[in-house]
Amino acid sequence: MDDNDQPAPPLPSTRTPGATRKGVETRARIIRGALEALESGGMETLTTRKIAASAGVKLATLHYYFDSKENLLLAVLEDLIADMAEAYRQDMSMPSDPEERIEALIRSMWRYVQRTRNKQLAQTELTLYALRTQGAEWLAARQYNAYIDFYCRLVFHGMGELTEEQRKIGTAIARFMLIGIDGLILQNFALHNNGDTNEGVETLVIATRDLLHRLRSEAGIQPG
Amino acid sequence: MDDNDQPAPPLPSTRTPGATRKGVETRARIIRGALEALESGGMETLTTRKIAASAGVKLATLHYYFDSKENLLLAVLEDLIADMAEAYRQDMSMPSDPEERIEALIRSMWRYVQRTRNKQLAQTELTLYALRTQGAEWLAARQYNAYIDFYCRLVFHGMGELTEEQRKIGTAIARFMLIGIDGLILQNFALHNNGDTNEGVETLVIATRDLLHRLRSEAGIQPG
DNA sequence: GTCTATAGCATGATAGAC
DNA sequence: GTCTATCATGCTATAGAC
Numbered sequence: 001m002d003d004n005d006q007p008a009p010p011l012p013s014t015r016t017p018g019a020t021r022k023g024v025e026t027r028a029r030i031i032r033g034a035l036e037a038l039e040s041g042g043m044e045t046l047t048t049r050k051i052a053a054s055a056g057v058k059l060a061t062l063h064y065y066f067d068s069k070e071n072l073l074l075a076v077l078e079d080l081i082a083d084m085a086e087a088y089r090q091d092m093s094m095p096s097d098p099e100e101r102i103e104a105l106i107r108s109m110w111r112y113v114q115r116t117r118n119k120q121l122a123q124t125e126l127t128l129y130a131l132r133t134q135g136a137e138w139l140a141a142r143q144y145n146a147y148i149d150f151y152c153r154l155v156f157h158g159m160g161e162l163t164e165e166q167r168k169i170g171t172a173i174a175r176f177m178l179i180g181i182d183g184l185i186l187q188n189f190a191l192h193n194n195g196d197t198n199e200g201v202e203t204l205v206i207a208t209r210d211l212l213h214r215l216r217s218e219a220g221i222q223p224g
Numbered sequence: 225m226d227d228n229d230q231p232a233p234p235l236p237s238t239r240t241p242g243a244t245r246k247g248v249e250t251r252a253r254i255i256r257g258a259l260e261a262l263e264s265g266g267m268e269t270l271t272t273r274k275i276a277a278s279a280g281v282k283l284a285t286l287h288y289y290f291d292s293k294e295n296l297l298l299a300v301l302e303d304l305i306a307d308m309a310e311a312y313r314q315d316m317s318m319p320s321d322p323e324e325r326i327e328a329l330i331r332s333m334w335r336y337v338q339r340t341r342n343k344q345l346a347q348t349e350l351t352l353y354a355l356r357t358q359g360a361e362w363l364a365a366r367q368y369n370a371y372i373d374f375y376c377r378l379v380f381h382g383m384g385e386l387t388e389e390q391r392k393i394g395t396a397i398a399r400f401m402l403i404g405i406d407g408l409i410l411q412n413f414a415l416h417n418n419g420d421t422n423e424g425v426e427t428l429v430i431a432t433r434d435l436l437h438r439l440r441s442e443a444g445i446q447p448g
Numbered sequence: 449g450t451c452t453a454t455a456g457c458a459t460g461a462t463a464g465a466c
Numbered sequence: 467g468t469c470t471a472t473c474a475t476g477c478t479a480t481a482g483a484c
Contacts, residue, residue, distance in 0.1 A: 042356030061450055125352055131413055132266035140414040176427050179407030186406045189355055190364040203400050207431035285468055
């Protein structure tokens with residue numbers, strides 16, 4: 001339930017050599033290149049050659065930083081997790097009432113998803129890849145827990161500490177929001193019919209607000 | 225909104241030669257073999273050789289029936305769509321009240337998902353593959369529309385005809401259920417924590433019943 | 449730290465006997 | 467309709483100069 005601050009078995013061998021200024025930059029370029037190539041073509045056509053080309057480095061350079069394609073892909077997923085928080089904070093107005101925050105948060109998420117369609121596809125593909133990769137399943141879990149933790153905090157505070165009860169309720173809310181957004185992403189991709197999917201967003205907003213209502217009154221009637 | 229009875233551009237070249245009794249059987253074996261191999265290893269490691277081995281045929285035989293790996297994979301996805309209806313009807317008790325049907329249906333779906341974890345992963349991977357494959361996006365749409373149509377009918381009837389209003393409400397319900405189930409699948413896979421995911425199922429049941437309530441009263445107050 | 453060059457191999461697909 | 471044998475290609479990864 002709370003394996004978010006996991007021991008986190010370090011990614012097997014992401015080399016990260018001397019860590020020169022230049023080295024760090026190149027490593028980042030390769031990760032960005034991999035994400036670009038993944039967004040444009042999908043996992044099926046993703047090769048180390050395309051990644052290297054997309055990053056503007058030679059194939060051997062790629063292997064200097066990542067000893068295998070697998071570890072590079074896992075590093076890309078890690079990077080996506082790290083970037084997530086920044087992305088949402090941008091265009092979100094922040095009401096003080098948690099119920100309105102839920103609504104603002106879902107709408108913000110959905111705007112972000114729609115303007116980064118291919119990135120979402122890429123992230124979904126990478127998550128499935130991690131689930132299929134022996135010893136990398138924890139990465140998928142970490143990704144989800146990071147999202148859950150992030151949404152949970154955003155529902156109740158700017159980013160401060162939470163009471164135990166807020167954490168419990170917020171986690172349930174966050175989980176449900178995430179379920180809805182993931183389902184919406186897939187359905188929107190498959191039907192590429194934004195009109196109908198927007199109905200789904202409205203329904204999700206209402207359902208999540210109702211859930212908060214329910215959890216709060218349950219907590220009020222039967223505290224501890 | 226209703227491109228379910230699509231012209232359906234025929235799958236480019238699934239050959240299907242003379243269609244001998246034996247030929248049809250072999251074709252089916254290859255499709256089953258592909259699904260098996262996909263379930264056990266994922267798209268990343270899925271090769272025509274593994275498929276052939278898993279189907280008990282030689283590599284050349286596979287290419288006699290499917291002129292390319294791509295068309296084989298799309299045929300597998302088609303097959304999954306066709307099998308879907310059978311799978312759910314099995315263990316579902318069928319109350320007469322639509323609200324209770326929604327609950328029974330969601331629980332039945334969830335049971336099915338849990339006992340076919342790898343099949344669901346495979347189907348998700350194939351759907352993403354179709355979305356990435358030029359000219360195959362319609363297959364993903366067909367898959368979703370088939371599910372939506374199926375759930376819609378199940379909410380209101382055994383399988384008979386629907387009134388226009390039932391169809392409209394049922395479609396919205398079905399879409400939302402599907403959003404929830406897809407999201408639940410991904411979250412359950414990533415966190416592999418069935419206890420917490422079951423909470424999500426309960427929440428989805430309540431939310432979907434509420435949605436039906438809302439749609440019905442809206443229709444009652446403002447018909448046509 | 450980045451490159452050129454290449455090893456070593458697995459892949460999707462085909463030719464042609466039976 | 468199914469097989470054996472093989473092709474051509476593209477893959478990941480490495481060796482070694484600079």
